Structures are given as structure tokens and as C-alpha cells.
Amino acid sequence: MLNRNYYLEILDELKDRFIYFSEVGEKLILGLQDEALYKVSVNELFRIVHTIKALLHYADLKDMLKAFKALEDVLSILRNKKPPITQEIVDWLLLLNDTFKFWSDCIEQDKLDDVEPIDSYTLNMIKAASVSSQKPSEILKNLTIVLIETEDNVREGIIKLLSKKVGKIFSAKNATDIGEILSKVKPDILITSTQIYGKNFEAFILKVQEKFVNIPILFLSNKVTLEKDKKFKFGCFDCYVEKPLEMVLLEKKILKIAKTYYDSKDIKLSKNDLDKCINLLKPLPDIVFKLQEVLADKECGSREVANVIVQDPILTTKILRVINSPLYGFKKEIASIQQAVSLLGKDIATSICLQTTMHNNLTIDMSAYGITNDTFYTVSKKRMDLAINWFSKVSFSKLPILSTSALIGNLGQVLISQEINARKQTKDFLNLVRQTNPMAAEVEFLKTTSYDITADILAHWHINPLLVDAVRFTYDFTEAENETKQYAIANYVVFNTINSISSEIDLSIVEDMCEFLEEMNFDPKPYRMAVEKLLKD
Structure with a gap:
């Protein structure tokens, strides 16, 4: 127990720090949107938050401490990012700042009992936003789409859907038109009917892929020919939309492509480079x-x-x-x-x-993450054990997807470690992993995450689309389709519970995850029991 006088001194210091934060916080947060002010703003925010966090620890104010720990993690990630950051992060930080102003008043007026904790969902969403580069809808605004569709009503419906959501859209209804467009335009996404060119369709697609290497293609296929079309396997196994079109489904598929292929304006590991790595994997x-x-x-x-x-x-x-x-x-x-x-x-x-x-x-060398191959496999096994112990008490039907995603969710780290080692950046990457966390280092060095790469590997191997999305949307579960969302949330909890570097369970994280599950309308008891069983074993 702290000496009372010392405790009062800490509270006085907290009052001063909170007052200063309430005066400059909003200005510094808005400064994150200005390239010239970014570095000064993020470093000053980090300094203030770190100091307040230390004082809250000594004062044993746990609810406030939890929020400042989360904010310090976010700022650690942002310090290693290049500006500009997304409006979403700024909005979240401003929301936190408003709460901190209220806490400042509570401390100043000696009304600590009035302090209400920030819910785990909000804190987790802020962390997720700081890692994610842009929302798919924002990415889409910078992309050029070429549409090939022979049916006038279908073509016009798609143009109407996308015209205000993409950067540019060019459309064609026959082979002559498309040849002219593709001679002048470099598309980011190609949407095409499988009926174009008739029997020569396969040759046409191969020619497009040769000219625009690794271009994502979305195929519009009639119900009668859908299974036949899928045998071509030109792109991702999940790149077909069946006619008659459901525009909501079509939009979701396009947003998914935008996220997968164009998740950053400043990609350091390009999709081409990534595809080359994946294509070198043995079948x-x-x-x-x-x-x-x-x-x-x-x-x-x-x-x-x-x-x-x-x-x-x-x-x-x-x-x-x-x-x-x-x-x-x-x-x-x-x-x-x-x-x-x-x-x-x-x-x-x-x-x-x-x-x-x-x-x-896979040839496994995890030196970029500072872990042994045994630790890598231990993480996989512990995550699978947790998923099995947990969901065998919740929903047995979800176990196939969850046990598999838990087991192979860290697969992308293998390719990232391989790429970092090849670039001779192992030491710098490892330092950042230790200073922040693996995901922050992945985003800083390669502008992607190991979970996205795992999903790409699974897609390359034509694995169940639901499993692919369950992994891909682990840290973007709010963007996932309803069918995928519960799997992604469960993955988020499992991956956070078992540390990917130490393979250990952090008990403070377990409490956070229990709160998070309640906010997501999950019963946390089966999860807690599964963790306890894992700790005993």
C-alpha cells in the first residue's frame, strides 16, 4: 500500500498531466493528419501518454490504466508508420480524447468514482484501426475498374453501383471495344462475363494476365456454366459471381479484392512480389x-x-x-x-x-521473429488446443474452421521471415517486433500482415473460402460478412490469447478478451474454462 502523502502527490501530478493533455490532446491528434507535423505530434502524444500510464500504475487506477496501455500500444505502432494516417484512426483518438477530458474533470474534482471505463470493444477497434492501412471502401476510390459484359441491363446496373465508389470505370460489351480500352487503360480490377469471346475466352484471359501481371479478375458466370467456368482456375477460387447478379454480393466481392490486393498506398511488399513468393511454394x-x-x-x-x-x-x-x-x-x-x-x-x-x-x-526459418521452429509449432498447437477446448462447448459445427485457422493462422509469418531475411533487414525487423509487436513490425516493413498472407496462401492452395476469410478478417471483423464474422471474432480472441512470440498466455489479456466477448454477445465462460484447462495442461 502506498504512503498516503505519496499517493496524494501522485494524484496531484496526474491532475497536472491530465489538464495538459486536455489542453493539447486534440491539437496533437489533428496534427497526425499533417505530414509536416506528424512526427512531432505522435512523439509528444506518446511521451504524455507514457507518463500518465506510469502515474496511473502507481495510483492503482486500473480502469484508466487499461485505456492508456492500449493507447500507448497504438501510438507505438503510429510512431513507426508514415503519414498520412486514416480518418478512422483520428476519429477514434478524438473519441478517446473526449473521454480523457471527462476523466481530467473527475480527478480535478476528486470524483474518481465517476470514472467510467472504456469498453474493450472500443480499445480493440482502435488497435485494429492503427494496424489496418485503409478501409476497402477508401481503397476502392483510387482504383480503376474495367468491366466487360454483353448484357446491357447487367452492365448498366454494375456501372450504376460502382460509378460513385471507384476512381474510374470503363465498360465494354464486345471484343472490339475491350481491345481498344485495354490498349489505353491499365486496370486495377477486371470484371468480365465468362461469355465474352465464346470458346476463345480462356485464351483471352491468359493474354490479359500476360499483359497485366497478377491483375485480380472477377468473373460473372451464368448458373448453367458456373461449375465448368470454375475449372479454369484463372484466379482465386472465390472470384466468381453467379448471374442473375445480387448487387450486394458483387460489391462485397469487389471490396474484398480491394483489401486483398491494394491494402496500402505505400506497399513495400508488392502484390507481385508476394505472388512470386507464394507461387514458389510446392503444390x-x-x-x-x-x-x-x-x-x-x-x-x-x-x-x-x-x-x-x-x-x-x-x-x-x-x-x-x-x-x-x-x-x-x-x-x-x-x-x-x-x-x-x-x-x-x-x-x-x-x-x-x-x-x-x-x-x-515450407522451409521454415523464423529468425526474423526471434523464435525457434519449435516455438512456432508450439504456438500453432496451443492455439488449436484452445479453439477445440473452447468451441467444443459452444458450437461443434464451427470447430472444423476454427481449429484449422487456429492451427495455421501463423503460416504467413514463414513467408514474411523469409522475405525479411532475404532483404537483410532481420535485425531491424526483430528490434521493432520486440519494441512493439509482430503485427506492427509487419505493417511497417511490408505494409501487410501475416494473417493476410496466410489467407493468400490458403487461396493459392484453393482451400475452403470460409476458412480463407476467417483468417483474413481476423483483425477487420467489422468488415466481414455475417457468415464470416463469428469465426473472425473467435480467431481474434485465440490469436491474442496465445502470444505468437513467447507461446505463453498473458492473464491480463484473458480478462480483456472476456470483456470483449461479452461486448460481442459471446458467453465468456466457455472461453475462460478453456484457458484454465490449457494452463493446467
């Missing part, structure tokens, strides 16, 4: 696709999955090792792969196989 072995094919059959059971797994000795050994681990706690050793798959469940067994084959296909 997944046939057994993965056999498993996906079996799972696609609604009539399939554990026996059919086990019959595929048993063809691979490495996967068989891995499954048996997992089922006999302390996590499941069976008294007798499970020696049969059929029994193991039956006890694990076909989806979780498949998730383990997927992770094993993916990691076997």
Missing part, C-alpha cells in the same frame, strides 16, 4: 485434395476420412500422436487410425493433416 500433395473431396460428400463419415489418411504414413503417425496426447486424456493407447479419426472427428483430423502437409511444404 499441396494429392492427399489433401482427396480429403477435401471426401469431406465435400455430405454422406461421408469418419471411416471414409480414415481410409484416405491411412494411405500416408506421416499423417497416420501424426493423428495417432495427437489422439494419445494429454489433451484428450484417454487411459488406453489408441492404436487404430479408424478409432482415432472417429474420436477426433473427421473435421479436426483433416485440420491436423492440412497443417502437417502445409508445414512439410
Whole structure:
């Protein structure tokens, strides 16, 4: 317990600091939008916040301390970013500043009981905004779209939808028009009917891809030809929209492309560079696709999955090792792969196989993050264990996606470490990881995150679109479609609970996540019980 006189001295100092913050805070926050004032503003904000955080710690004012810790993390990220920052971050910071002004009055008037804590959702959204470069809708305003559609009413509907949302849009209804447009315009996104050019459509697309390397293409396909069209696999497996068009769905697909391909004005790891890295990855072995094919059959059971797994000795050994681990706690050793798959469940067994084959296909050197390969795998396993323990009590139907995304969510770090090492920036990158956090370092050096890259790898391997989006929208869950949002929120909690560097659980984070789950209308009790079980094991 602090000496009372010392405690009063700290409160007096807090009053002075809060008064100063209330006087200059808004001006400094607005200064973040001015390139000339950015560095001075962000450094002064960081200095003030760091000082107040230390005083709040000594005064044991936990609710206020939590907010200032979060704000210090955000400012640490912003100090390593180049201006300008998004309006979203500025708006969030101004909202915080208004709250701090009220707290200042409470301290000055000795009414600490009137202080209301800032909810975890708001603090998490501010952190997410500081990492994310721009909202997809903002990115879209700077892009050029070329549209090819033979049906007049469809073409006009799309133009009407996009005309005020994109930078420029050019449209064509036949081969002659499109040839002229593409000779003059370099599109950021191509939207095309699969009916254009008839039988020569495939040759046309290959020619476009040769001229505009790695251009994202969205295909408009008739219901009759949809499955046939998908076999072309020109781009992402999820790049088809079925006619008759639902404009809401079309817009969501375009926004997703904008986020995936053009998430920053200042990209240091370009989409071309990233695609080159991903394309160098070995293709997944046939057994993965056999498993996906079996799972696609609604009539399939554990026996059919086990019959595929048993063809691979490495996967068989891995499954048996997992089922006999302390996590499941069976008294007798499970020696049969059929029994193991039956006890694990076909989806979780498949998730383990997927992770094993993916990691076997990658050369892993995690030195850029300052961790060993063993730590990397430990993080994966602990995250999967947490997801299984948690959602086996919540929604068993969500376990296949969540256990898999938990297991392979850090896959993108492998490519980032590889790229950082190749650039000979390992020391600087690692220093920033230790000073801030891995995501802040990723954004600063490469203007992307390991979760986006993981999603790109999964898309490259034609994995379930829901799994791809569950990972991609982990830190942008408010932007996710309804079907994806709950998965993304669960991933956010799992990834934050298990530290990707130490592989340990931070108990203060657990409390934050419980509050966050309540605000997201999740029951936090199953999550807390899952964490406690993991700590005991």
C-alpha cells in the first residue's frame, strides 16, 4: 500500500498531466493528419501518454490504466508508420480524447468514482484501426475498374453501383471495344462475363494476365456454366459471381479484392512480389485434395476420412500422436487410425493433416521473429488446443474452421521471415517486433500482415473460402460478412490469447478478451474454462 502523502502527490501530478493533455490532446491528434507535423505530434502524444500510464500504475487506477496501455500500444505502432494516417484512426483518438477530458474533470474534482471505463470493444477497434492501412471502401476510390459484359441491363446496373465508389470505370460489351480500352487503360480490377469471346475466352484471359501481371479478375458466370467456368482456375477460387447478379454480393466481392490486393498506398511488399513468393511454394500433395473431396460428400463419415489418411504414413503417425496426447486424456493407447479419426472427428483430423502437409511444404526459418521452429509449432498447437477446448462447448459445427485457422493462422509469418531475411533487414525487423509487436513490425516493413498472407496462401492452395476469410478478417471483423464474422471474432480472441512470440498466455489479456466477448454477445465462460484447462495442461 502506498504512503498516503505519496499517493496524494501522485494524484496531484496526474491532475497536472491530465489538464495538459486536455489542453493539447486534440491539437496533437489533428496534427497526425499533417505530414509536416506528424512526427512531432505522435512523439509528444506518446511521451504524455507514457507518463500518465506510469502515474496511473502507481495510483492503482486500473480502469484508466487499461485505456492508456492500449493507447500507448497504438501510438507505438503510429510512431513507426508514415503519414498520412486514416480518418478512422483520428476519429477514434478524438473519441478517446473526449473521454480523457471527462476523466481530467473527475480527478480535478476528486470524483474518481465517476470514472467510467472504456469498453474493450472500443480499445480493440482502435488497435485494429492503427494496424489496418485503409478501409476497402477508401481503397476502392483510387482504383480503376474495367468491366466487360454483353448484357446491357447487367452492365448498366454494375456501372450504376460502382460509378460513385471507384476512381474510374470503363465498360465494354464486345471484343472490339475491350481491345481498344485495354490498349489505353491499365486496370486495377477486371470484371468480365465468362461469355465474352465464346470458346476463345480462356485464351483471352491468359493474354490479359500476360499483359497485366497478377491483375485480380472477377468473373460473372451464368448458373448453367458456373461449375465448368470454375475449372479454369484463372484466379482465386472465390472470384466468381453467379448471374442473375445480387448487387450486394458483387460489391462485397469487389471490396474484398480491394483489401486483398491494394491494402496500402505505400506497399513495400508488392502484390507481385508476394505472388512470386507464394507461387514458389510446392503444390499441396494429392492427399489433401482427396480429403477435401471426401469431406465435400455430405454422406461421408469418419471411416471414409480414415481410409484416405491411412494411405500416408506421416499423417497416420501424426493423428495417432495427437489422439494419445494429454489433451484428450484417454487411459488406453489408441492404436487404430479408424478409432482415432472417429474420436477426433473427421473435421479436426483433416485440420491436423492440412497443417502437417502445409508445414512439410515450407522451409521454415523464423529468425526474423526471434523464435525457434519449435516455438512456432508450439504456438500453432496451443492455439488449436484452445479453439477445440473452447468451441467444443459452444458450437461443434464451427470447430472444423476454427481449429484449422487456429492451427495455421501463423503460416504467413514463414513467408514474411523469409522475405525479411532475404532483404537483410532481420535485425531491424526483430528490434521493432520486440519494441512493439509482430503485427506492427509487419505493417511497417511490408505494409501487410501475416494473417493476410496466410489467407493468400490458403487461396493459392484453393482451400475452403470460409476458412480463407476467417483468417483474413481476423483483425477487420467489422468488415466481414455475417457468415464470416463469428469465426473472425473467435480467431481474434485465440490469436491474442496465445502470444505468437513467447507461446505463453498473458492473464491480463484473458480478462480483456472476456470483456470483449461479452461486448460481442459471446458467453465468456466457455472461453475462460478453456484457458484454465490449457494452463493446467
